[in-house]
Amino acid sequence: MTQSPVEPAIAALIHDVVHVGSAYDIEGMERLYTPDQIFLVLGSDGEVTRILRDDSIAEFRSRRNAGEAPLSTEHRVLHVEQQGDHATAILYRRMSSDAPPAMYELRMRKDSGTWMVAGETVTPWPGGIDGAFLPPRKGA
Numbered sequence: 001m002t003q004s005p006v007e008p009a010i011a012a013l014i015h016d017v018v019h020v021g022s023a024y025d026i027e028g029m030e031r032l033y034t035p036d037q038i039f040l041v042l043g044s045d046g047e048v049t050r051i052l053r054d055d056s057i058a059e060f061r062s063r064r065n066a067g068e069a070p071l072s073t074e075h076r077v078l079h080v081e082q083q084g085d086h087a088t089a090i091l092y093r094r095m096s097s098d099a100p101p102a103m104y105e106l107r108m109r110k111d112s113g114t115w116m117v118a119g120e121t122v123t124p125w126p127g128g129i130d131g132a133f134l135p136p137r138k139g140a
Contacts, residue, residue, distance in 0.1 A: 010089070013115045013116070017106065017117055021060065030057065033057075034053075035053065037116075038119045039056050039121075042122065071096060072094055075093045075094070086107075087108040089104075089105070089108065090104070091106065103125050107119035
């Protein structure tokens with residue numbers, strides 16, 4: 001299955017989200033995320049933790065202010081799906097050699113002509129379902 005070319009503004013947003021966030025650039029992050037942006041993080045116990053934009057940015061600010069080293073920018077864009085003024089990107093992402101890799105789903109929205117991230121879902125990697133989202137059929 002071939003993917004359509006990714007709109008340059010979407011590709012630039014994905015790049016910036018990875019690099020700006022990894023550098024703890026708070027002002028840059030604030031320009032990339034919608035005011036209502038939400039993180040959803042799936043735990044190994046199946047629980048979903050919902051993190052508000054301001055809480056997420058506060059954590060990045062705290063790390064920056066504590067002098068933490070920048071995060072790794074290791075990532076691979078696996079797929080981008082655009083539907084009008086909405087788009088979803090699936091990324092492989094690893095923020096540190098000390099942290100496990102994760103799958104990131106970026107939910108993007110074009111507001112006033114500018115693409116921004118409206119939400120992110122983070123799930124453990126691996127955990128792929130090999131292209132099937134339904135269980136195998138039973139019987140004939």
